[in-house]
Amino acid sequence: MNVKRNPAGLEAAKILLDIEAVNFRPEEPYILTAGWASPVYIDCRKLISFPAERTRMMELAVETLEGNSDMSAVDAVAGGETAGIPYSAWIAHLTGKPMLYVRKKPKGFGRNAQIEGHMPEGSHVLLVEDLATDGGSKINFVNALRNAGATVSDAFVVFFYGAFPGALDTLEKEGVTMHYLATWQDVLEIAEERQAFSPQAIQGVKDFLGDPVGWSVAHGGKGAD
Numbered sequence: 001m002n003v004k005r006n007p008a009g010l011e012a013a014k015i016l017l018d019i020e021a022v023n024f025r026p027e028e029p030y031i032l033t034a035g036w037a038s039p040v041y042i043d044c045r046k047l048i049s050f051p052a053e054r055t056r057m058m059e060l061a062v063e064t065l066e067g068n069s070d071m072s073a074v075d076a077v078a079g080g081e082t083a084g085i086p087y088s089a090w091i092a093h094l095t096g097k098p099m100l101y102v103r104k105k106p107k108g109f110g111r112n113a114q115i116e117g118h119m120p121e122g123s124h125v126l127l128v129e130d131l132a133t134d135g136g137s138k139i140n141f142v143n144a145l146r147n148a149g150a151t152v153s154d155a156f157v158v159f160f161y162g163a164f165p166g167a168l169d170t171l172e173k174e175g176v177t178m179h180y181l182a183t184w185q186d187v188l189e190i191a192e193e194r195q196a197f198s199p200q201a202i203q204g205v206k207d208f209l210g211d212p213v214g215w216s217v218a219h220g221g222k223g224a225d
Contacts, residue, residue: 003162003183008060012158012181013190015053021046022187024197026204029219034133034164037221039201039208040184042159044130048086057158058090060181065091065126068179069154075123076100078115078150080141084129087158091128100125102141114144121149131159132178135170142176152176159183163212165224184209 006012016022023030026039047054065071078100079088085101092099100117107113119125125145132138142152155171155178162183171178188209192202208215217223 003160003168003185005183005185006064006181008064009182009186010190012057012060013186015047015057016042016044016159016182016187017190017194017196019046019050019053022191022196024191024201024205026201026208029221031221032133034136035222036133036164036212037216037219038133038161038163038212039204039215039219040187042131042187044158045083047158054090057181058087058094061087061091061156061158062094064179064181065095065154065156069126069177071095071126073124074126074154076117076119076150077126077128078102078117078141078145080104080127080129080138083131084127084141087130087156088128091126091156097126102127102144104140115148115150119148119150123150125150125152127152127155127176129155129157131161132157132167132180133161134164135167135178138171138176138178139174142171142174154179156180163209164216165213 021043023041029037029039030041076098077088077092079085081103089099103114145152155176157180160180160183213224
């Protein structure tokens with residue numbers, strides 16, 4: 001898969017390692033929400049507890065978005081429930097944009113709303129989440145926003161696995177470009193430089209990145225569709 005490296009990716013990777021949000025566990029793989037087996041896991045939620053680090057990460061996020069998309073055309077920033085909500089709030093604050101959040105499904109009572117906040121018909125909305133593996137979970141949020149009358153052409157995540165096939169294609173087919181800071185390649189480079197994990201763990205991650213689908217199948221996860 002052709003994944004572009006973001007110039008800010010290495011700095012973002014350093015921040016994630018600094019706050020110990022990076023987990024390497026090839027001997028006991030994680031099964032991700034999307035069904036893939038992975039020797040690595042990023043806990044982006046930890047960032048909410050580190051003010052200096054989250055401030056810098058969001059500065060990098062805004063720089064990335066302004067360099068790769070037309071932020072002047074964005075009317076609002078929407079966070080996906082739940083992990084995307086704090087990131088959307090910080091980005092909305094830094095860019096002076098209104099904030100929304102998108103429920104995974106309508107709440108089932110009252111207004112039965114799936115979009116929370118004020119969103120005029122035809123608003124151009126940026127979707128924000130913490131991370132992406134294969135991109136599939138973002139489609140639900142994109143569709144919810146569009147069904148409510150929004151235009152959605154861009155999404156942003158702090159961390160993109162950058163390993164599983166079709167992740168970017170999934171969103172591109174829906175007319176959405178995904179922007180991101182760090183990938184596992186960025187994290188691996190800094191982790192190896194710092195000797196943050198054992199040589200065996202580093203090699204396990206390299207084996208995974210060399211053949212993520214094969215590695216997933218061999219370790220109890222799903223394979224290519």
